[in-house]
Amino acid sequence: MRPLGRPFAERSGPRATKVIRVALVSITLICVWLSVRFPYEVESGLERFLNGPDRVNPQTLHQRGEFVENNLGPTEDPSGGVTVRMIAEQYLFVPQCVVVPVEVPIRIRITSADVVHKPTIETVAEIKAVPGYVVESHVQFAHAGDYQMPCHEFCGPGHYAMRSFVKAVPLNEFRSLSREARRTCAAR
Amino acid sequence: MLRDRFQTGNAGASVARSAALCLVAMVVLAGPGTASDEPQPASQTPSNVSWTANTIARATSGNALRGLILARRCDRCHGREGFSSSPAVPNLAGLDRLVVWKQLDDFRSGKRTSFAMEPIAGGLSLEDFADLAAYYWIMPTTPDPQDDRAFPQPLTDQKNEAIAIKLITAGDGARGIPPCQACHGPVGLVTGAPSLATQNATYLLGEIEAFAKGKRSNDINLRMRSIARQLTEEERRALSQAYGAGLGTAPTGQGR
Numbered sequence: 001m002r003p004l005g006r007p008f009a010e011r012s013g014p015r016a017t018k019v020i021r022v023a024l025v026s027i028t029l030i031c032v033w034l035s036v037r038f039p040y041e042v043e044s045g046l047e048r049f050l051n052g053p054d055r056v057n058p059q060t061l062h063q064r065g066e067f068v069e070n071n072l073g074p075t076e077d078p079s080g081g082v083t084v085r086m087i088a089e090q091y092l093f094v095p096q097c098v099v100v101p102v103e104v105p106i107r108i109r110i111t112s113a114d115v116v117h118k119p120t121i122e123t124v125a126e127i128k129a130v131p132g133y134v135v136e137s138h139v140q141f142a143h144a145g146d147y148q149m150p151c152h153e154f155c156g157p158g159h160y161a162m163r164s165f166v167k168a169v170p171l172n173e174f175r176s177l178s179r180e181a182r183r184t185c186a187a188r
Numbered sequence: 189m190l191r192d193r194f195q196t197g198n199a200g201a202s203v204a205r206s207a208a209l210c211l212v213a214m215v216v217l218a219g220p221g222t223a224s225d226e227p228q229p230a231s232q233t234p235s236n237v238s239w240t241a242n243t244i245a246r247a248t249s250g251n252a253l254r255g256l257i258l259a260r261r262c263d264r265c266h267g268r269e270g271f272s273s274s275p276a277v278p279n280l281a282g283l284d285r286l287v288v289w290k291q292l293d294d295f296r297s298g299k300r301t302s303f304a305m306e307p308i309a310g311g312l313s314l315e316d317f318a319d320l321a322a323y324y325w326i327m328p329t330t331p332d333p334q335d336d337r338a339f340p341q342p343l344t345d346q347k348n349e350a351i352a353i354k355l356i357t358a359g360d361g362a363r364g365i366p367p368c369q370a371c372h373g374p375v376g377l378v379t380g381a382p383s384l385a386t387q388n389a390t391y392l393l394g395e396i397e398a399f400a401k402g403k404r405s406n407d408i409n410l411r412m413r414s415i416a417r418q419l420t421e422e423e424r425r426a427l428s429q430a431y432g433a434g435l436g437t438a439p440t441g442q443g444r
Contacts, residue, residue, distance in 0.1 A: 091366035158370030
């Protein structure tokens with residue numbers, strides 16, 4: 001007695017079967033890999049997908065990696081931009097006041113030492129600081145002045161007083177400041 | 189029928205082979221994320237302690253009975269029950285185990301400097317630290333008039349009280365100063381932050397000054413250095429006096 005439908009292999013040949021099998025297996029494995037590699041998305045985008053999120057250990061930020069004390073604050077990149085590294089923690093953003101130049105692309109790299117925080121630089125940026133991940137944000141200040149940077153995500157009983165400051169100054173003035181002055185706003 | 193479909197060629201082996209290949213690829217690709225390739229200056233670590241699960245387990249596994257015997261050598265300065273007779277020496281009674289453990293470790297590694305404490309802590313092991321921490325943790329903080337403890341000291345200036353209560357309960361959002369009670373109790377305690385409810389005034393003032401001037405720098409991630417720097421002379425005095433007078437114990441934060 002003939003089966004109702006002929007087997008796929010008999011109808012299309014072994015080559016097609018193999019192709020489909022390999023495709024199925026690889027799709028499954030890619031799904032597994034994706035769920036291991038990206039447990040949850042911090043930021044979307046092709047760059048993030050290709051490079052993977054930057055991970056840090058929130059408990060040892062002060063001991064190793066790019067968020068050690070003397071690496072925090074603004075630094076000038078060889079490309080001409082400025083990178084600002086910050087830590088968000090209950091109930092502070094450190095360094096608490098940073099100086100940045102206006103009309104220069106600024107890369108803010110921030111991570112959290114405890115819970116999720118959301119530094120908000122007035123109308124310039126709103127960044128989510130997530131423990132375990134480095135979140136990068138690209139901003140540019142059009143006007144010089146003092147900007148406030150409060151936390152915009154409830155993080156505990158001290159949340160409402162959690163605030164740091166960004167001071168945007170012309171590039172010449174920024175260059176004349178020492179590294180320590182750039183991350184303490186000593187003149188303030 | 190299903191068997192027919194999957195019996196062309198050596199299907200089992202080929203699936204196994206491709207699966208193994210993919211697994212290897214996964215392990216290779218899922219390695220640590222790409223690190224920033226910029227040069228990084230030598231690290232300046234505030235403390236050798238980090239609050240990993242291992243450290244916390246170690247610091248909280250002390251034997252209070254053994255700590256009781258070890259603590260006899262601390263009596264002279266810190267008092268028999270963890271309350272000092274001098275307002276310049278910290279009270280240890282009731283402090284969280286992690287607090288005592290971390291400070292002892294920092295004294296031993298020289299991250300926190302003290303002529304008295306560095307040699308003492310240098311002669312103790314990590315196990316001793318945990319035992320001492322367990323002992324002081326169970327010491328009561330209730331008042332004892334029979335003792336010669338310095339705490340609490342009467343508050344002399346009423347103006348100081350108003351300034352201190354505002355900073356303790358509300359902080360100062362305009363300057364980014366969080367309320368003291370959010371980390372130092374009674375509202376919240378951040379890991380490694382000491383309760384200030386029964387701390388001595390002179391000691392507190394000295395530590396705030398040391399943080400502000402950078403003489404003490406064993407606070408993880410610049411926490412206290414950032415805050416102390418922002419406090420004015422008047423506020424530092426007011427805060428230490430208010431805590432030294434026992435204002436930190438009251439359930440503050442109401443109607444302010």
